[in-house]
Every structure is written in C-alpha cells, then in structure tokens.
Amino acid sequence: MDSRIPSRGTSAPPEHGSRVAVIVVAAGSGTRLGRDLPKALVPVAGEPMLVRAVRGVRRALPGAEIVAVLPAESEDLWRIGRELGGRPVATEPDADDGGSAAAVRDTAGHEAAGTGGVVLVAGGATRTASVRAGLDAIGPAADLVLVHDAARCLAPAAVFDAVVGALESGATAVIPALPVVDTVKTAVPAEDPRIAPEQVYDTPARSTLRAVQTPQGFVRSALAAAHRQAETWAGHRAEAVTDDAMLMELAGIPVHLVPGSLESLKITTEQDLRIAEAAVASAGENASTGENAPTGENAPTGETEETGGPMDRDHPSMPRIGTGIDVHRFAPEGSGRELWLAGLHWPGERGLEGHSDADAVAHAACDALFSAAGIGDLGTHFGTSRPELAGASGAALLTEAARLVRASGFEIGNVAVQFVGNRPRFGPRREEADRVLSEAAGAPVTVTATTSDGLGFEGAGEGVTAYANALVYRP
Ligand SMILES: Nc1ccn([C@@H]2O[C@H](COP(=O)(O)OP(=O)(O)OP(=O)(O)O)[C@@H](O)[C@H]2O)c(=O)n1
Numbered sequence: 057m058d059s060r061i062p063s064r065g066t067s068a069p070p071e072h073g074s075r076v077a078v079i080v081v082a083a084g085s086g087t088r089l090g091r092d093l094p095k096a097l098v099p100v101a102g103e104p105m106l107v108r109a110v111r112g113v114r115r116a117l118p119g120a121e122i123v124a125v126l127p128a129e130s131e132d133l134w135r136i137g138r139e140l141g142g143r144p145v146a147t148e149p150d151a152d153d154g155g156s157a158a159a160v161r162d163t164a165g166h167e168a169a170g171t172g173g174v175v176l177v178a179g180g181a182t183r184t185a186s187v188r189a190g191l192d193a194i195g196p197a198a199d200l201v202l203v204h205d206a207a208r209c210l211a212p213a214a215v216f217d218a219v220v221g222a223l224e225s226g227a228t229a230v231i232p233a234l235p236v237v238d239t240v241k242t243a244v245p246a247e248d249p250r251i252a253p254e255q256v257y258d259t260p261a262r263s264t265l266r267a268v269q270t271p272q273g274f275v276r277s278a279l280a281a282a283h284r285q286a287e288t289w290a291g292h293r294a295e296a297v298t299d300d301a302m303l304m305e306l307a308g309i310p311v312h313l314v315p316g317s318l319e320s321l322k323i324t325t326e327q328d329l330r331i332a333e334a335a336v337a338s339a340g341e342n343a344s345t346g347e348n349a350p351t352g353e354n355a356p357t358g359e360t361e362e363t364g365g366p367m368d369r370d371h372p373s374m375p376r377i378g379t380g381i382d383v384h385r386f387a388p389e390g391s392g393r394e395l396w397l398a399g400l401h402w403p404g405e406r407g408l409e410g411h412s413d414a415d416a417v418a419h420a421a422c423d424a425l426f427s428a429a430g431i432g433d434l435g436t437h438f439g440t441s442r443p444e445l446a447g448a449s450g451a452a453l454l455t456e457a458a459r460l461v462r463a464s465g466f467e468i469g470n471v472a473v474q475f476v477g478n479r480p481r482f483g484p485r486r487e488e489a490d491r492v493l494s495e496a497a498g499a500p501v502t503v504t505a506t507t508s509d510g511l512g513f514e515g516a517g518e519g520v521t522a523y524a525n526a527l528v529y530r531p
C-alpha cells in the first residue's frame with residue numbers, strides 16, 4: 057500500500073527519529089588540510105565529505121530532519137547539497153554574528169527536512185556561528201538536536217544511536233568520547249625561549265581525560281539558550297568555544313559521555329585524510345570477511361563494541377542489493393479509478409486504490425533502489441515533505457528515486473520486479489513495461505508476472521502485489 061505517498065492534504069505517519077534534527081556543519085574552509093577547496097568538498101575515497109556525512113546521518117537516523125550548513129560562496133557544495141535532495145532556505149546577513157548569515161524561517165524548507173530531506177543554510181565565520189545558523193533553520197517539530205562535523209564523515213550509526221539513546225534517557229547534553237592514549241601536558245611560554253618556545257605547566261591525570269567527538273546531542277531548548285547567551289560574547293571568549301558541549305558546561309548543565317569511535321576521526325590534515333581513506337578500504341576487507349572494523353577498542357567502557365558503521369557495512373567495490381514490496385487493493389467497480397502499472401496505462405482494466413496512481417510495480421522498484429543504497433524508503437523521500445510529488449506517476453517517482461540513489465554515490469545495475477495478480481495480463485505488454493520503466497530509471501528494469509493459482513487476495517482478485525529487487529554499485 058502506498059499510504060506513504062500522500063496526495064495533497066494528506067499526512068504521512070511520523071517516522072522514528074522525526075523529533076531529532078541533525079545539524080551537519082560543513083562551512084569550514086579546511087585551512088589545515090591545505091587544499092584549494094572547502095573541506096567538505098574534498099573527496100574521501102571518491103566521495104565528498106558532505107555526501108558521506110549526510111548519508112551517514114540518514115543511515116543512522118532515517119527520517120531525522122537534517123540541516124547542512126555550507127560555505128556561502130561554494131557553488132559546488134550547494135549543488136551537491138541540492139543533489140542530496142536539499143532545499144536552500146533564504147538567508148540574510150547578520151551583522152552581529154561575525155559576518156555569518158542567519159537563516160530566515162522558510163516553511164517549504166522545513167517540510168523538506170521533516171522526513172529525511174535536507175535544509176541547506178549558509179554558515180558563519182566560526183564553527184559556533186555556523187551551528188547557530190543551523191539552529192535557526194531547524195523546523196518547529198524537533199526537540200532534540202545533534203550537531204555533527206562534516207569533517208567526521210565516517211562516524212558510525214552506533215554512535216548516533218548512543219547519543220540519541222542517552223538523550224531519550226533524560227540527558228540534556230551528550231557527547232561521544234574516547235579515552236586519551238597519549239600523556240597530555242599543558243604548555244605555557246618558556247621561561248627561556250632561546251631553548252624552546254614552550255615549557256610544560258603541568259600534567260593532568262590521564263585517567264580523567266577524554267578526546268571528544270561529534271555528533272554531540274542536546275535538548276534543543278537548552279542548546280538554543282546557550283547559543284543565545286554565547287552570541288553576546290566577543291573576542292577571546294567567543295574564540296575559546298571549540299565545541300557546543302562547552303556552552304552547556306559554562307551554563308552549568310551536566311554533559312554526559314557515551315563511547316565514541318575511532319571511525320569518527322576528524323579529518324583535519326592530509327594525514328587524517330589518508331587514514332580515513334585507508335579505513336574505508338579496510339572496512340571493505342572487513343565486510344568481505346565478515347569481521348568488524350576495529351573501532352571500539354578504545355571506547356571509555358574498555359569494551360569492544362560493534363559499531364555497525366559505514367566501514368562495517370560497505371565494501372567499496374562490492375555491489376549492494378535491495379528489496380521492495382508494494383500491495384494495492386482493487387478499487388470498487390464503477391469507482392472510475394484507472395489502472396496504472398509499470399508506468400503504463402491499462403485502458404478498460406479495473407483500477408487500484410491508492411492516494412497516488414497506485415502503480416505497485418513502480419513503487420516496489422523505488423523501494424528496492426532505496427533499500428540497496430541504504431537511504432531510507434518511499435516514506436523518507438516521497439512523504440509529505442515533497443508536496444510537488446503529490447499525484448506524481450509511478451514512473452516519475454522511479455526517475456526521482458534513481459536520481460537520489462545516484463546522488464548518494466551509487467550507479468544502478470538493474471531492477472527486477474515480480475508482479476502477482478490475476479489482472480492485467482502483462483505478457484502482451486511486457487516489453488513496453490520494461491522499456492518505460494528502464495527509461496524512467498536510466499537502467500535496466502524487467503517485469504515478470506504471475507498469478508497465485510487462485511490463492512490469497514491476489515487469487516481472489518482483491519488486489520495485487522509487486523516484489524522488487526535492485527542491484528547498485530559504486531561506479
Ligand atoms: N566557520 C566554520 C568552521 C568550521 N565549520 C565546520 O566545523 C567542523 C569542524 O571544523 P574543522 O575540522 O576545524 O574544519 P575547518 O574549519 O574547515 O578546518 P580548518 O580549521 O583547518 O580551516 C567542520 O565540519 C567544518 O566544516 C563550519 O561549519 N563553519
């Protein structure tokens with residue numbers, strides 16, 4: 057059934073994670089990486105950090121609202137943001153915010169973000185200003201906010217789960233952290249700079265030190281209040297803020313720690329980039345051998361946890377399969393509903409019920425594609441967030457699904473759909489169906505059809521089922 061595909065004025069059921077908004081800060085310039093392009097545009101094993109970061113969030117929290125904060129001037133990143141399904145919200149300069157751009161609320165943008173879409177907003181001169189621009193762009197529904205660095209684009213789903221889990225257990229602020237393996241010193245200018253510029257001031261007890269990461273999670277109202285407060289700070293005080301948890305600490309709010317992951321490394325230098333690329337490659341080996349990536353060894357608990365992160369799941373050179381199913385009931389006799397299946401109009405045949413054109417074959421193909429790419433499902437992409445798709449044909453949805461799959465870094469191998477139903481008879485129009493759907497997807501789509509030998513609701517002529525499998529691969 058396609059209740060997930062609304063006609064105008066209908067609403068889709070809320071999805072898990074829909075109260076959570078994730079701000080992906082990607083507006084930094086990447087000075088320390090030293091490339092001539094913004095850091096979020098720099099590819100990690102062939103894919104820009106922004107794409108990997110947004111995909112990681114979608115996988116971890118399907119249906120969460122995502123706000124991507126981008127450098128105002130980078131046309132390439134805004135184009136990539138749009139290819140990820142993103143909608144820019146209007147921005148206006150905010151003179152009090154170090155030259156940042158503050159988001160102007162935009163209803164269409166918020167709806168776009170509500171079910172796994174992305175709102176795009178321009179960032180500011182500092183990370184804190186960028187987070188603030190992201191906060192201003194979040195829609196009204198979210199009450200929990202995660203702030204995530206695009207530079208930590210390989211952060212695994214298990215970390216997102218742990219952060220959201222702690223918030224749902226009552227925490228106001230939660231950050232992922234790893235114990236520090238080096239002995240850490242504090243430094244001050246040297247008494248005799250002719251010897252060396254700095255000398256040690258003291259040595260904090262290593263057992264109390266943690267290296268903290270993102271995503272950092274907060275109760276939205278508390279984070280917004282802390283940022284409002286910090287907005288008034290100037291100079292050194294503002295510059296000293298290096299993460300959002302600090303603002304909560306300064307406000308006297310307890311910040312809880314959950315295990316971070318080595319996969320969540322912040323890509324800052326060329327060396328980090330090489331480590332990240334090696335990690336993606338070795339994750340492929342792990343995936344093929346069925347072993348977990350070695351990510352949790354240094355977690356604060358001291359336990360090795362299975363992260364379920366992208367490195368565990370993805371083998372860069374391994375194709376991925378996906379599955380989809382759609383069921384529709386025949387409309388009552390005389391209802392006037394027309395039959396649309398496999399992108400074809402079937403004159404004289406009884407129509408199927410549904411908010412959309414009820415093209416079960418095309419809808420199953422869409423879900424199989426989303427499933428293969430790991431980017432959610434029809435509800436994620438074609439829910440109430442995309443009013444322009446209300447009433448769209450099955451073939452048009454398949455075209456959009458294929459575009460989204462490609463935007464997430466995959467090419468489509470093929471899609472195979474099995475139709476089960478008494479009517480219509482596909483045999484005479486099979487080639488036409490294959491051609492129309494293949495053109496829609498830009499890849500081979502084949503339809504096979506069968507009756508169920510009189511058994512079940514298909515056999516009783518009450519409705520039809522379409523099962524689909526899709527294969528995608530990284531080009
Ligand atoms: N004005 C800024 C600065 C940083 N960030 C984001 O904050 C995260 C952490 O920042 P960092 O790793 O320091 O990135 P850059 O600021 O780009 O790096 P550098 O300091 O080397 O210029 C990154 O995802 C970055 O895009 C941002 O959105 N806006």
Ligand SMILES: C[C@](O)(CO)[C@H](O)COP(=O)(O)O
Pocket residue numbers: 183205268269270298299300322
């Ligand atoms: C937020 C952060 O990733 C936590 O470790 C870090 O503080 C960001 O620092 P950056 O200098 O802006 O990269």
